[in-house]
Amino acid sequence: MATYDPASFEKKWQQYWAENKLYETQNQSDKPKFYVLDMFPYPSGAGLHVGHPLGYIASDIYARYKRLRGFNVLHPMGYDAFGLPAEQYAIQTGQHPAVTTLENIRRYREQLDKIGFSFDWDREVQTCDPEYYKWTQWIFLKLFNSWYNPVNKRAESIDTLIRQFEERGYEGNDDWALTGGFEVELPAFRAEEWNAFTDPQKNEILLNFRLAYLSDTYVNWCPALGTVLANEEVKDGVSERGGHPVERKKMKQWSLRITAYSERLLDGLDRIDWSESIKDTQRNWIGKSEGCALEFAIDGHEAKIEVFTTRPDTLFGVTFLTLAPEHSLVSEITPPERRSVVNAYIDKAKNRTERERMSDVKHISGEFTGAYAIHPFSGKKVPIWVGDYVLAGYGTGAVMAVPGHDSRDHAFAKHFGLEILQVVQGEEPGDILEASYDAKTGTLINSDFLNGLDVKPAIKKMIAAIEEKGIGKGKTNYRLRDAIFGRQRYWGEPIPIAYQDGLPEALDENELPLRLPDIDKFLPTEDGEPPLARAKDWKYETTTMPGWAGSSWYFLRYMDPKNRERFASEEALNYWQNVDLYVGGSEHATGHLLYARFWMKFLYDLGLVPVDEPFKKLINQGMIQGYSAVVNKLPLLEKYTLYISAELAAEWRKTDRIPEFLGKELERHGVSEVSVNHLIEERIDIKLVRGEQELDVEGFRNSFHFEKNGEFIQSGKNFLVAREVEKMSKRWYNVVNPDDICEDYGADTLRLYEMFLGPLEMSKPWNTNGIEGVYRFLGKFWKLFMDEQEQLKVRDEAPEKAELKVLHKAIKKVKEDIEGFSFNTSVSTFMITCNELHNLNGSKRALLEPLLILLAPFAPHISEELWHRLGHEDSVHNQVFPEYNEEYLVENSFNYPISINGKHRTNIELPLDMEADGAQPLVLANDIVQKWMEGKPLRKFIFVKGRIVNIVV
């Protein structure tokens, strides 16, 4: 056999690379460093599918390219090994999650190895390894022992805060120098008072400032999973994993004070090379809004209501205030005669789950408290209401309602018949009683000293007036919430906290790692305690860290993975700095990617890392979707289950009328009175489909999908299935396994094909329609080197100019493509180059050797094989990426045929000293021709790609 046979050499080279430690990376080098990282996988029981390697292949190409370009490349891989699925599995089967996790890791490794990645496996990390999570816990302790100093704008040791308390005390929530604007439920105290406090009292106070803290907060509680979830783990009121309903519940919880970093997380985005869309998602999530906080006095009460608004200019349009049902002042200000009504409303609102509240956005509800606030400028009395459209968790939990210029306030006012005032005049007249005017443009009216001003200057003037009056000040609010850090779960990092008199006490660093204890059952205890409460003599925190803890710093551990003294040595950190290229899915935009940035900034503040952004450049690869196969069946009959071919089912659904042919068939089976609603779609294994739609009927009959009383109805020669693009998942039977592709076509074809599918960042369905083309290309490429008799046919002749042009074109294109992450078009370039060399009979060493190096990042196995067949001892992956020479690329153009107005033809002699080569007709526009005809000289020739495309007269 004289053909390309990947099975005969791919494994050989994979072993060769491993044995020779080809990809081992040193922490020092004369070469410049480059760090290429993939998001490490969670090792699930299902194994890898073809979607996983997409990003890994892209990053591998880039890493190999950088290596060929003379960089010292760090390209590691590991496993995000703590997590829910392993624990769910443990609950069902009793198998310890550590066992199944290690088993899954073994399987992942086996699959990864088949694809020929250039990972340095000596640096592998697993987040569930005590030697690793020791340092996750260590970072947690650092967070616990730190606070955010808003004056210095960075995290500092909690000791600096204690010193301030000792010297100055605390002035309450106005003490911006200590809180930086975040709310602390803590009364003021003087320095003497502080010094007189007992240690537990001091500790309790300090918890309000620590970056890792314990507090009573509303959490997303998922009863089905038995744990709390972070905001980004909840989608539309149900859990992201499993889709179980989620409730709001007040619980004592560990949280991380990520909100302290809001501004810096926002700022940092301007300095990193990420896609605009993902930066936008993060900006959105942080949700900065600038406005002003101000107080309303309450008629007959000492207390004041603080509100936050982005529209202080509309203050004269305030006709009522609305408090969230959870607002602490509600019960205080409600007079006795209104109490029962208001309390009933509050109870109702509280008992609604988050989901109900969200799905019920349009329904307006609220109650008048019976109390009145005093408008700070007009002195008018305005009623105070409670309404669940106001969120307790944002701003102050109270709003000044401006129904004239806020659609939500407007809806509320209209529903309850409250006054609506217009204070901003827009360009187009509209009835303010019908719809609010929300735009931030226009002229102020009915607003005393603001009258005549535009909105923006009015905002400024009003803030100044408010500050002068001493009732409030300009303020920035963020949507970002602190990150809840405890999970009522077993399979996670234990939180290194012990309890003393109910107060948390941090472990000492040298007590780490706090190892996860063995327990007999993985369920929560009978009285609802987390599983860790089952462990004997466990005097520590019983919740564990969330899945994102270990992944928030793993990129640092790769730099120095075996260090037992430190999370990574200073030398390693200073050498590698941060990740130059990070490749992974965009679904982590508001989770992992935000938390990792937060931790990096925190570590930077403590002087533990040299830079404060973890990932310089980020590429988001798209998802590879499954291409499910769907059969239509009519199962309502006792006698038969009728399978209806896709073309008939489609017509039926479209027209809602039974197609004639199908009607006859149904009649023949004694079926009447069926509607299209009886038609059921069932997904079947995609292996039962041949080509695009044809069902392998025999295979289907033998599969478990088939109903024993099934009969087929089809109008054509074949029974057709419908196809559906959706997530690749076991439950849809649409998973394609990379091992199978490697088996059939080899790893190089898999790699090239995944790149060839389309732009890296785009999501696309997996289908194997084009894979033959890529495989054929490799076969053709092989034939440039080997003849029919399996003999090397490469000649040592000097290449022709035309051949050099082909080569250098390819070098230039591939280099540009890799640097721009357009791997799909570089595959095309290889195909074109291969064809052109065949046509030129260019099997010459001087052409093919550079070409092999060029191809090596994409198809490492075939390149290595042919490189050795050319007589080299060394690996092709140790070579230098070839440079292109512009000289060979110049296009010569001369003596163009020109068609004027697309009609007449003439030849124009151009004042260029070039040889004629591939002359093209040039179409000139009318007016140019006219000027030319009038005898004006031709002034300028416009060249594009060495070709004249226009002439300026």
Place this chain on the structure above:
RNA sequence: GCUCGGGUGGCGGAACAGGUAGACGCGCGGGACUUAAAAUCCCGUUUCCCUAAAGGAAGUACGGGUUCGAUUCCCGUCUCGAGCACCA
């Protein structure tokens, strides 16, 4: 509702800064080799008109604009996808 990103042949998709639209691959059609098939190789393949050949017209979701020239830039409309969403 707000923000962002898309819409190009039968299909996946090219076109780097405005400059020969449809590269490359799949599919399809035709041919060569073969007793035959597979494999391989060659030719054709946006649509329409005309044709023996040559040629011509339209064409990148739709409608306008800027330009000698627009898939590319600007305005408006439709549409698909993603993120956020009673955030005051």
